Amino acid sequence: MDQKAGQARRRGRRGRGAMGVGLAVLTVAVTTMTNGGPASADPYPNEWYPDKGTYHSFCFTLAFAQHSGLVSRARYSMDNNDGVEAQTVVDTDEQSCSAATDVVFRIGDLHGKAYGSTDCVRWNGNGYCDSWAVDIDWEVIKQDAVNDGYAARFTLCHEIGHTLGVKHYPAGSSPDGATNSCMLSLLTDTGAAWTRSYGAHHRSHINNWFA
Numbered sequence: 001m002d003q004k005a006g007q008a009r010r011r012g013r014r015g016r017g018a019m020g021v022g023l024a025v026l027t028v029a030v031t032t033m034t035n036g037g038p039a040s041a042d043p044y045p046n047e048w049y050p051d052k053g054t055y056h057s058f059c060f061t062l063a064f065a066q067h068s069g070l071v072s073r074a075r076y077s078m079d080n081n082d083g084v085e086a087q088t089v090v091d092t093d094e095q096s097c098s099a100a101t102d103v104v105f106r107i108g109d110l111h112g113k114a115y116g117s118t119d120c121v122r123w124n125g126n127g128y129c130d131s132w133a134v135d136i137d138w139e140v141i142k143q144d145a146v147n148d149g150y151a152a153r154f155t156l157c158h159e160i161g162h163t164l165g166v167k168h169y170p171a172g173s174s175p176d177g178a179t180n181s182c183m184l185s186l187l188t189d190t191g192a193a194w195t196r197s198y199g200a201h202h203r204s205h206i207n208n209w210f211a
Ligand SMILES: [Zn+2]
Pocket: 025, 026, 027, 028, 158, 162, 167, 168, 185
């Protein structure tokens, strides 16, 4: 794009203002918090705990699979050298969608309020989340982000983090005092390494749970 177009898009994004930042990535709703695991002072951190199967399996709906730019980045976020498998003890496995799939990637219309959203759609008998739906609003990302791919990668890292049980946090309140995790809740498309990594604090939670 030319310079003017780029500036216009940037202005448009900034025009979303503080509200857009706060709603960048929705946390799981709190209405079913009672389904969560045991409480603790530093609850690992989501109220919803993931189940612990052999694999953190994932699949793509037909609508999601139509967008190769999302599919490649979701695979990257899960099990390439830079994804969940590289960063944590969790093993991932791509499969066809079934009732047993842990993470179902879908295309969602989040009404301009977020790039992505994660919800638990099924519980197991222990009260842990057996299946998660991750909705990505690719239209909004393409409309608002300066770098669509970086924004998608950050959003996928963030939402997958929720499926691993990790809570997000607002800017300036990192659990270990650094802006170093994709669980930071904002809109970013810088492509910086931290935008696709979980940070030491979150990795520790994930590894302790899944180990
Ligand atoms: Zn979130």
